[in-house]
Amino acid sequence: MQHVSEKIYQNPWRGSSEGRSDIAPPVLYLKALQNEMKTLRVDLAAEMNGNPFLFLDYHNLEISLYKTSLAKSESLAKFLGQCFNRVEYLFEFTEAVRAFFDRLLRIPTNKYHCMSVKLNMDLTWNMGILQMLSTFDHLDWDLT
Numbered sequence: 001m002q003h004v005s006e007k008i009y010q011n012p013w014r015g016s017s018e019g020r021s022d023i024a025p026p027v028l029y030l031k032a033l034q035n036e037m038k039t040l041r042v043d044l045a046a047e048m049n050g051n052p053f054l055f056l057d058y059h060n061l062e063i064s065l066y067k068t069s070l071a072k073s074e075s076l077a078k079f080l081g082q083c084f085n086r087v088e089y090l091f092e093f094t095e096a097v098r099a100f101f102d103r104l105l106r107i108p109t110n111k112y113h114c115m116s117v118k119l120n121m122d123l124t125w126n127m128g129i130l131q132m133l134s135t136f137d138h139l140d141w142d143l144t
Helices: 002-009 026-043 045-050 052-070 086-106 109-114 117-135
Strands: none
Touching: 002 026, 002 052, 026 045, 026 052, 045 052, 052 086, 052 117, 086 117
């Protein structure tokens, strides 16, 4: 999971490549990372079924991947009309957040003392994500 996480955070549209025209469309990176996530879920299925906290880590990784859809990056905006379907990724993003909280609420409360500090931080971060999702709008969207 750490390897995939590093790939997500080393994507070409995270600030350092702003204004560059030679980067590949974001959809290429997102599709490749989505495939890695699916493979990871299959590979870790047995471990995740026995450890609900590992499932939370997985869902948090999904959230990190799809958080791209909230970005106001110049390089992402350039591909909106071509191949980057923001609504599709916002939906996946919402589903990942929902899955995180569904999984969290299925954990018996007597096991919460086993939650790591990282998972507590992820919980706080995901509450912030919910707020961002609830107030997100885009200039190109007709809200009337």
